[in-house]
Amino acid sequence: MTKVLVVHGAGMNMRGKAQLDLFGPQTLADYDRQIREYASQVGVTVEIFHSNVEGECLNALYAAHDRDIDAALINPAGYSAGAPALVAGISQVRFPTIEVHLSNPAARGNASVFTRVCRGSIVGLGLYGYYLALLAAKNLTEKR
Numbered sequence: 122m123t124k125v126l127v128v129h130g131a132g133m134n135m136r137g138k139a140q141l142d143l144f145g146p147q148t149l150a151d152y153d154r155q156i157r158e159y160a161s162q163v164g165v166t167v168e169i170f171h172s173n174v175e176g177e178c179l180n181a182l183y184a185a186h187d188r189d190i191d192a193a194l195i196n197p198a199g200y201s202a203g204a205p206a207l208v209a210g211i212s213q214v215r216f217p218t219i220e221v222h223l224s225n226p227a228a229r230g231n232a233s234v235f236t237r238v239c240r241g242s243i244v245g246l247g248l249y250g251y252y253l254a255l256l257a258a259k260n261l262t263e264k265r
Contacts, residue, residue: 122166123164123192123258123259124167124192125160125166125191125193127168127251128171128195129196130172131197131199132173132199134149136149136152137149149171156255159248159252162252163252164259165255179207179210182207183210185214186213192258192259194255196220196221201222207235208234208237208238211235218239219243220239220242221242221243223246
């Protein structure tokens, strides 16, 4: 079965507590429950990781590189504007990484630095974007 690492970046723990007009009332725990449900529907297993520390996210990706993880999803959140070590790390791991944003950062005038190193990006579709990213991850890894 395809194994996917889901990395939540800086500030994701504030979902449901701040920026409610942009992201709504759902908390990170709500996101994780929905992601696990989507994973079950798609037929993949997920390991979910969150940190507000760039190096910890990088270490999670490197550890996944040495284990049986087949793909990764990353919502860089607060790292989107700049996290050079994490960007470099994504380009070094052996598996495809898909960037996911619940909102559309470009609609707010922001550009993500991760787009250039991720296999693909899904933005602006809310939590449903994770479902699509899990489907894509499964498809990409089964074709290898």
